Every structure is written in structure tokens, then in C-alpha cells.
Amino acid sequence: MDYSTLITSINNNIFTVVINRPEKLNALNSIVLSELEHAIEEIYTNPFIKSAIITGTGSKAFVAGADISELSNLTKTEAIKLSKRVQDIFLKIENSGKPIIAAVNGFALGGGCELAMACHFRIASENARFGQPEVNLGIIPGYGGTQRLTKLIGKGRAIELLISGIMIDASTALQYGLVNYLVPEESLMNKAISILSVINSKAPIAISQCIRSVNAVEDNSINGYVIENIAFGESFDTADRKEGTLAFIEKRMPKFTGK
Numbered sequence: 290m291d292y293s294t295l296i297t298s299i300n301n302n303i304f305t306v307v308i309n310r311p312e313k314l315n316a317l318n319s320i321v322l323s324e325l326e327h328a329i330e331e332i333y334t335n336p337f338i339k340s341a342i343i344t345g346t347g348s349k350a351f352v353a354g355a356d357i358s359e360l361s362n363l364t365k366t367e368a369i370k371l372s373k374r375v376q377d378i379f380l381k382i383e384n385s386g387k388p389i390i391a392a393v394n395g396f397a398l399g400g401g402c403e404l405a406m407a408c409h410f411r412i413a414s415e416n417a418r419f420g421q422p423e424v425n426l427g428i429i430p431g432y433g434g435t436q437r438l439t440k441l442i443g444k445g446r447a448i449e450l451l452i453s454g455i456m457i458d459a460s461t462a463l464q465y466g467l468v469n470y471l472v473p474e475e476s477l478m479n480k481a482i483s484i485l486s487v488i489n490s491k492a493p494i495a496i497s498q499c500i501r502s503v504n505a506v507e508d509n510s511i512n513g514y515v516i517e518n519i520a521f522g523e524s525f526d527t528a529d530r531k532e533g534t535l536a537f538i539e540k541r542m543p544k545f546t547g548k
């Protein structure tokens with residue numbers, strides 16, 4: 290599919306989505322959001338895609354936030370509608386059975402930090418900066434940021450970042466557990482690809498059931514142990530389970546088919 294604000298490619302079953310509005314530091318305007326929604330749909334439906342990386346063009350920004358020029362004229366009703374729409378798009382990332390990771394290459398602010406947090410995990414380059422500066426604009430994060438930041442780094446640190454608007458550097462993000470790895474700028478994509486190459490060699494149904502079970506931790510309406518129990522059963526009802534256990538017994542590498 291051709292996008293005007295995204296550059297996408299598939300290599301070795303890894304789908305790379307590059308947000309490409311460098312002149313506005315890859316800010317999320319309505320076109321980027323619609324195209325991102327399509328790209329996520331591609332991840333869900335394209336059988337050649339096993340996992341995905343979201344990153345931003347250039348070395349300056351991952352995504353510098355929602356497009357402030359589009360926010361400035363919204364009414365309260367429109368703001369609530371926008372927030373719900375983007376919350377739903379980001380929930381689709383979080384609930385994807387195929388892993389989606391963020392390669393954070395510069396500013397990840399506001400909606401950019403929220404996008405990175407919706408991904409299953411994050412890798413940062415040394416020049417990455419994270420923050421929720423909405424308070425500087427007299428607003429609050431509306432794309433899931435208050436919830437995910439608190440879950441990822443804890444209440445005290447989250448409240449401090451949310452109400453001060455300060456940015457943290459990549460090493461602080463690593464210390465806070467916001468990112469899994471901190472790598473030199475030039476190694477960022479290679480690191481993301483090498484981690485996903487390992488993940489892509491595993492059984493896809495088992496991967497999706499792990500993600501489903503972990504996400505259940507955060508859903509107060511369900512018991513995560515019940516979901517894990519069901520997901521465990523789902524993983525047993527697969528050809529890949531037979532292959533994985535047989536390969537171990539036969540002392541060879543498994544060949545998973547996703548069935």
C-alpha cells in the first residue's frame with residue numbers, strides 16, 4: 290500500500306513503519322493517524338508479516354507529539370472524539386498478536402511517547418528523549434499516556450513527568466524501565482531487527498498467546514490467571530506445539546508454521 294506520511298517495507302517477515310514528516314518532527318496529524326491505522330491493519334492481515342518496528346524518519350525525532358496546529362482549534366467534544374479514536378488505534382497496537390516494537394530515534398514526546406508505550410517494548414538510541422509535555426499546552430495526554438506511563442514506570446515517576454512536562458534522556462528511560470535497550474544511534478535498527486529475528490523463529494500462536502496473557506494483567510475486568518489458563522490451552526492445540534516438543538526430543542531446531 291502507498292502512504293503519503295509513512296514509508297513501509299517488509300524484509301524477512303519484519304514490517305518496518307517509518308513515520309515520515311521530518312519537517313514537523315513526525316508529529317501525528319490526522320493523515321499520519323489514518324495511515325498508521327491502515328498500517329496496523331496490514332500487520333494484522335498480511336500473512337508475510339510476523340512482527341513490526343515503528344520508528345521515525347531522520348535522527349532528530351521518533352514522533353514529537355500530536356500535531357499541535359490541529360489541536361489548537363478543537364472543541365471539547367472534538368477533543369474527546371479524537372482521544373477515543375487514537376486510544377483505539379493504540380489499543381490495536383497493544384493487542385496485536387504479532388509483536389510491534391518501537392525503535393525510538395530522538396524525541397518521543399506527547400503522542401510520540403504514547404505511541405512508543407503502546408508498542409510491546411521499546412529500544413532507544415542514545416539521542417532519544419521521552420516526555421509528556423502536554424501540561425505546557427494546558428492539556429493532558431489523551432492517547433493512553435496517563436495509563437501506560439504509570440504502568441510502565443510507576444505512579445511517582447509518572448506523575449512527576451506528567452505534571453512537570455520535563456523530558457528524560459535515554460539512560461534515565463532505561464533506568465526507569467521505559468525502554469529495554471539503549472544503543473548507539475547507528476545500531477538502532479539493527480538491534481531491533483536482530484531481536485525480532487529471534488522472536489520470528491518462535492511459534493506465532495505461542496507468541497500471540499503470551500501477549501494476550503500479559504495484556505490481561507492490565508485488564509481489571511478479567512482474571513489474568515484465567516486468561517493464561519485458556520491461552521496455555523490454545524498453545525497446546527497447535528501443530529507448532531507438536532513440532533516444538535518433537536524437535537526438542539529429536540535434538541533439532543523446530544520448524545514452526547504458525548498452525
Ligand code: COA
Nearest residue numbers: 312313314316353354355356357358396398399400422423
Ligand atoms: N506539532 C506540530 N508541529 C511540530 C510539533 C508538534 N508536536 N513538534 C515540532 N513541530 C514543528 C515545529 O513547529 C517546527 O515547524 P516549523 O519549522 O514549520 O516552525 C518543526 O517541527 C521543527 O521543530 P522546532 O521546534 O523548530 O525544533 P527544535 O529543535 O527547536 O525543538 C522540540 C524540538 C521537540 C523540543 C519542539 O519542537 C517541541 O517542543 N515540540 C512540541 C512537543 C510537544 O509539546 N508535544 C506534545 C504535543 S501534544
